[in-house]
Amino acid sequence: MLACSTVCHRCLQVKATSADTNLSEPEAEPKARKLKASPQLKRWSRARALRSGHRLERPGHRGEALELKPRGQQTKEVDYSEHGQEGNDDDYGVYVATAKSIYMVSDGTGWTAEHSVSAALGQFDHCLVDRGCPVNTHLFSGIDDAEKLMAIIKQAAKEGAMVVYTLADPSMAESAKQACKLWGIPSTDILGPITEAIASHLGVSPSGLPRGASGRSSALSEEYFRRIEAVEFTIKHDDGALPQSLHKANIILAGVSRTGKTPLSIYLSQKGYKVANVPIVMGVDLPKTLFEVDPEKVFGLTINPIVLQTIRKARAKSLGFSGEARSSYSEMDYVRQELEFARRIFSQNPVWPVIEVTGKAIEETAAVILRLYHDRKHKCTMPRISKRY
Amino acid sequence: MLACSTVCHRCLQVKATSADTNLSEPEAEPKARKLKASPQLKRWSRARALRSGHRLERPGHRGEALELKPRGQQTKEVDYSEHGQEGNDDDYGVYVATAKSIYMVSDGTGWTAEHSVSAALGQFDHCLVDRGCPVNTHLFSGIDDAEKLMAIIKQAAKEGAMVVYTLADPSMAESAKQACKLWGIPSTDILGPITEAIASHLGVSPSGLPRGASGRSSALSEEYFRRIEAVEFTIKHDDGALPQSLHKANIILAGVSRTGKTPLSIYLSQKGYKVANVPIVMGVDLPKTLFEVDPEKVFGLTINPIVLQTIRKARAKSLGFSGEARSSYSEMDYVRQELEFARRIFSQNPVWPVIEVTGKAIEETAAVILRLYHDRKHKCTMPRISKRY
Numbered sequence: 001m002l003a004c005s006t007v008c009h010r011c012l013q014v015k016a017t018s019a020d021t022n023l024s025e026p027e028a029e030p031k032a033r034k035l036k037a038s039p040q041l042k043r044w045s046r047a048r049a050l051r052s053g054h055r056l057e058r059p060g061h062r063g064e065a066l067e068l069k070p071r072g073q074q075t076k077e078v079d080y081s082e083h084g085q086e087g088n089d090d091d092y093g094v095y096v097a098t099a100k101s102i103y104m105v106s107d108g109t110g111w112t113a114e115h116s117v118s119a120a121l122g123q124f125d126h127c128l129v130d131r132g133c134p135v136n137t138h139l140f141s142g143i144d145d146a147e148k149l150m151a152i153i154k155q156a157a158k159e160g161a162m163v164v165y166t167l168a169d170p171s172m173a174e175s176a177k178q179a180c181k182l183w184g185i186p187s188t189d190i191l192g193p194i195t196e197a198i199a200s201h202l203g204v205s206p207s208g209l210p211r212g213a214s215g216r217s218s219a220l221s222e223e224y225f226r227r228i229e230a231v232e233f234t235i236k237h238d239d240g241a242l243p244q245s246l247h248k249a250n251i252i253l254a255g256v257s258r259t260g261k262t263p264l265s266i267y268l269s270q271k272g273y274k275v276a277n278v279p280i281v282m283g284v285d286l287p288k289t290l291f292e293v294d295p296e297k298v299f300g301l302t303i304n305p306i307v308l309q310t311i312r313k314a315r316a317k318s319l320g321f322s323g324e325a326r327s328s329y330s331e332m333d334y335v336r337q338e339l340e341f342a343r344r345i346f347s348q349n350p351v352w353p354v355i356e357v358t359g360k361a362i363e364e365t366a367a368v369i370l371r372l373y374h375d376r377k378h379k380c381t382m383p384r385i386s387k388r389y
Numbered sequence: 390m391l392a393c394s395t396v397c398h399r400c401l402q403v404k405a406t407s408a409d410t411n412l413s414e415p416e417a418e419p420k421a422r423k424l425k426a427s428p429q430l431k432r433w434s435r436a437r438a439l440r441s442g443h444r445l446e447r448p449g450h451r452g453e454a455l456e457l458k459p460r461g462q463q464t465k466e467v468d469y470s471e472h473g474q475e476g477n478d479d480d481y482g483v484y485v486a487t488a489k490s491i492y493m494v495s496d497g498t499g500w501t502a503e504h505s506v507s508a509a510l511g512q513f514d515h516c517l518v519d520r521g522c523p524v525n526t527h528l529f530s531g532i533d534d535a536e537k538l539m540a541i542i543k544q545a546a547k548e549g550a551m552v553v554y555t556l557a558d559p560s561m562a563e564s565a566k567q568a569c570k571l572w573g574i575p576s577t578d579i580l581g582p583i584t585e586a587i588a589s590h591l592g593v594s595p596s597g598l599p600r601g602a603s604g605r606s607s608a609l610s611e612e613y614f615r616r617i618e619a620v621e622f623t624i625k626h627d628d629g630a631l632p633q634s635l636h637k638a639n640i641i642l643a644g645v646s647r648t649g650k651t652p653l654s655i656y657l658s659q660k661g662y663k664v665a666n667v668p669i670v671m672g673v674d675l676p677k678t679l680f681e682v683d684p685e686k687v688f689g690l691t692i693n694p695i696v697l698q699t700i701r702k703a704r705a706k707s708l709g710f711s712g713e714a715r716s717s718y719s720e721m722d723y724v725r726q727e728l729e730f731a732r733r734i735f736s737q738n739p740v741w742p743v744i745e746v747t748g749k750a751i752e753e754t755a756a757v758i759l760r761l762y763h764d765r766k767h768k769c770t771m772p773r774i775s776k777r778y
Contacts, residue, residue, distance in 0.1 A: 063503040099777065100591055109756035110774075112508040117499040120583040123557060123595035128778045133591060141756045162590040163665040166585060168512060189584045194509040194553060199575045200524060202489055206512035224750065225703065231652045233626050263620045264746065266655055361613065365496035367530045367588050385499075385528040388488065389510050389517050 041306040100136040101161035105176065110141035113166050114189050123181065136261055144168075144210065157183040168210040187191055215296040219334045227272045234269035237276035239264055243287030244361045249276040251373060254345075254352070255301030256280045256338050258311045258327070263362050264301075268369065280345060282338040295351040296376050299369055302342065444595050452556060488523040490550035494541055494565065496589065496599040498532035502555050505579050532556075533599065535564055547571040555580045557599040616661045623658035626665035629652055632676030638665040640762060642688030643734075645669045646718070648702045648746055649754065653690075654757050662762075671727040684740035688758055691731065693747040698724045770773050 069301055084288075105115035118136055127133040136159070140152050147170060156163045163185055167173040180187035195206050236242055237249060239262065246252055251272045253261045261277035266277045278290055290298065312330035321329060328334050346354045353372050357365050374385045446490075493502035522602050527550070529541050538561060545552045545767040552574055556562040561594055562578055569576035625631055626638060628651065634639060639662045642650045650666035657664045667679055677689065701719035711719060717723050735743045742761050746754050763774045 016461045040434070054524065059775070061611075102587070102590070107510075107674075108508075109752045111752055111756070112505055115504045116501055116580065117587075118597075118778075119497075119555065120580050120587055122497075123580075123584050123597070124587065124591060124778075126403055126594060126596050127593045133593060135587075135591070135778040137776050137778065139776075141760060141774075146519045160619065162586060164586070166508065167519050186586050188583050190583065191505065191509050191512075193582070194505055195512050197551060197553070197575050198506075198513065198524075199511055201491070201575055202513060202516065204513060204522060206509075207515050208512070208564055228649070229707075235651065235655070238624055256502055260617070263617045263659075266620050266624070267659065270652075270656065271609050272657070318618075362616075363498045363500055367500070373532060385530075387526050388594065389507075389513075389524040389526065 042252065051241050080277045089249055099136045101156070101159050102135060102137045103136060103152060103161045103163045104139045105143050105149065105163060105165040105167070106139075106141050107144050107167050107169065108141065110139045110166070113141055113190055114375045117164060120180075144172075146172065148228055149176060153183065153185065156180075158184050159296060161345070162186040164190055166187045166213050168206070169208050188302050191370075201363070210370065222274070224275040227270065230269045230272050230274045234276070237274075240266060242276075243289050244276070246276050246278075246289045248289065249274050249293075250297060251275045251369065252290065252298045253277040253301060253369075254280055254286070254298060254342075255303075255357075256308070256342050258308060259301040259317055259357055260362060260365065261301060264365055267362050267366050271366075271370070273370075273373075273382045278340045280338070282341045284333075286345065295349060297373075298349070298352045299352065299372070300349075300352045300354040300359050301345040301365075302339065302346070303356070305332065305336050305339055307358050308339070327347070434532050444741045477532055488525045490545070490548050491524060491526045492541060492545045492550045492552045493526060493528045493534050494538065494554040495528075495530050496533050496555070496556050496558065497530065499555070503581055506553060511712075527773055531568070533561075535561065537567060539568060542568045542572065542574065543567060545547045545569075548551050551575040551577075553577045553579055555596070558597050572650060577677065586744075599774050601615050612661070619658045619663045620655075622663040623665070627654065627747060629667050629676065631665075631676050632667070633660070635665050635676065635678045636682045638663050638682075639686060640758065641679065641687045642666040642758075643669055643675070643679065643687060643741070644692075644746075645731050645732075646699070647697060647704055648690040648692050649751060650690060653754055653758075656751050657758065660755075662759075669727075669731045671723075671730045675734065680738070684738060686762075687738070687741045688761070689731070689735040689738075689741045689743040690746050690754075691728065691743055692745070694721065694724050694728055696747050697728070 101165055104110055104117055106113050114137070121135060121137075123127065124133075124135070128135060140148075143149050143152065151161065153163060153176065155161075163176070163180055165173065165176045165187065166189075167176060168191075173192060177187065177189065179185075199206050233248070237245070251268060253265060253275065254277070255261055257279060261279070265275040265277045278286060279284065290320075309330055309332055314329050346352060355365060355368055360368075370385055378384070464705065492504055493499055493506055495502050503526070510524060510526075513522075513524070517524060519685075529537075531536050533539065538556075542552060542565065545548075552569055553563070553567045554562065554576065556565060557580075562581060565696055566576065566578065568574075586671065588595050622637070627632070640657060642654060643665065643666070644650050646668060650668070654666045656666040669674060669675065697720055698721055705719050735741060744754060749757075759774055767773070
């Protein structure tokens with residue numbers, strides 16, 4: 001097991017001050033942090049940007065010049081293994097390279113912060129792990145008192161991390177903002193601007209209570225039960241099971257093995273749709289019921305044969321297939337024939353949209369399917385998925 | 390089937406102008422929109438806020454006074470049924486009451502916008518459907534050209550909607566901002582501020598490409614396969630299945646029927662954790678393997694007996710249970726005894742944390758479990774879940 005990370009609440013020798021008063025500078029490197037943009041740092045940033053193949057100042061970027069504020073920390077590469085931190089995380093691989101940190105702080109689950117940061121990082125794929133500019137995110141959820149909040153922000157300052165936060169309590173949000181400002185930490189309030197815009201739009205003030213705070217009972221809503229039912233339905237109808245009740249599904253996915261039917265079904269079920277998935281296997285008859293249901297709810301999945309073969313080889317290896325089983329599953333001839341077999345079925349059912357999943361993440365394929373699903377319901381092509389809150 | 394919604398791309402008689410030039414006023418109610426904050430509107434907003442039991446100007450709200458800018462549309466309650474729009478949506482119930490609209494526009498899947506808006510709406514539970522101030526959200530995903538973008542923003546202006554957007558292409562984001570400004574539509578760029586903060590932190594410009602744009606191949610990453618494997622493992626180990634391979638799970642959930650084990654397992658699996666769940670049924674022995682695995686990965690779930698009975702009654706009804714089966718499942722005595730049976734098992738295994746799920750959404754319970762899971766790995770109490778990008 002690991003030594004405790006430096007931010008550990010038990011181990012940290014910090015008397016965190018109360019939120020609004022007495023914000024002291026964190027101990028580490030106060031001088032370095034006072035450097036704002038020395039010519040050397042600018043050169044360093046530019047060199048780094050050039051190494052990663054991207055110009056720093058993109059003309060027209062969001063209509064504003066991107067103002068870079070390199071801080072002291074940028075000159076120092078933080079080596080986590082040295083800190084004994086994240087050096088041994090089974091889930092996410094061995095952390096040895098230097099990395100920039102992003103602290104995500106939430107008074108709730110933190111999933112909004114995580115989701116938003118992950119989406120924003122999608123804009124930096126050209127310079128993340130593969131290109132030598134890795135980023136470590138650290139999620140701190142359920143942070144509901146000022147003391148914990150300050151301890152985390154202090155640690156962020158030490159580590160040269162940036163801080164993004166979602167804090168429903170306005171005084172907590174303000175404390176985070178002020179502490180980050182004082183300590184020169186770049187920070188972003190993720191939900192504040194949307195919440196304020198919505199407040200203005202509705203003419204109602206936000207409650208200031210984090211989701212899950214006592215007195216909230218939204219968990220047992222109709223929506224909640226609908227989602228649970230959808231997940232349970234989808235699990236029961238995975239991989240061609242229970243073909244007799246296909247008609248009860250909202251969405252039916254059909255495709256050859258390893259087109260991602262299962263994870264896609266599950267993803268959709270969590271959004272409240274009952275999904276069944278039916279495998280297409282060369283030489284095996286599809287269930288009759290698939291052709292008896294409303295064809296508007298059936299979606300075919302297809303994939304590039306070379307990519308499919310790669311995926312199947314990995315699958316065969318992980319399942320320990322050998323000899324004949326392996327070859328008939330992942331050999332190129334077989335892969336092509338099976339895809340052709342699927343193609344013929346799809347062309348005999350022209351109402352089924354056929355979705356190319358090659359290179360798409362599960363979420364992306366799900367977005368395409370739901371767009372089509374809702375468009376068909378409303379007989380429109382403009383993608384619109386509506387919900388009532 | 391429905392008549393086409395007014396924003397439908399095919400039906401809309403709009404010659405959308407190109408993004409950067411010639412932004413014309415939308416046809417509907419240009420005069421009303423020029424009203425900025427008439428005394429009448431202010432009174433109306435205040436009255437509405439008072440009706441919903443909340444003061445409009447909360448002192449200290451995020452350190453700034455909440456500036457209300459009621460627009461013309463606020464005086465007119467939009468009746469969707471009148472527009473033939475959403476009036477018949479099977480998934481989300483019949484939309485008859487008046488509602489405010491939020492348009493979510495994305496060049497990608499739109500899930501980030503949806504997630505953020507849903508989280509922000511968590512701050513307005515006190516005035517949504519139940520309290521007579523419903524909100525309709527409309528998600529427009531895959532909006533990758535300026536023409537579609539302008540058609541949507543124009544429609545938002547007509548409908549008196551606010552617009553939130555995630556657009557990776559800086560010129561699209563700028564167009565959205567300018568168009569909303571010109572037409573007096575409140576708008577929020579969800580990812581822009583975080584993306585800019587990250588750019589500044591890393592010293593690298595964002596790519597400006599939406600996720601899923603061609604040339605991106607992140608879908609076939611190790612992370613992707615890990616997630617698929619976790620989902621498949623979790624489905625196979627639902628509801629006590631395959632107890633012989635419990636040791637392969639990262640997380641094992643144990644609890645009586647209807648404590649939400651299945652949807653919770655699935656939710657965690659989508660985050661890349663292999664989860665098995667084991668039902669506790671009075672008088673039935675738990676699988677031996679549950680007591681042979683590392684107890685640090687087992688989590689007990691418990692729930693308030695009254696809430697559990699309510700959930701079970703609904704379940705028994707939906708499954709069509711009758712007579713004895715129904716009573717032994719959802720009668721209060723039985724419910725209490727079974728929870729007591731579970732409690733005894735938990736107390737015999739003191740290393741298992743017992744999590745109270747009453748009133749918690751799946752995501753909230755998941756956050757608690759992952760916090761404990763990661764804390765135990767790192768022998769810390771400060772909740773931190775780290776990832777590398």
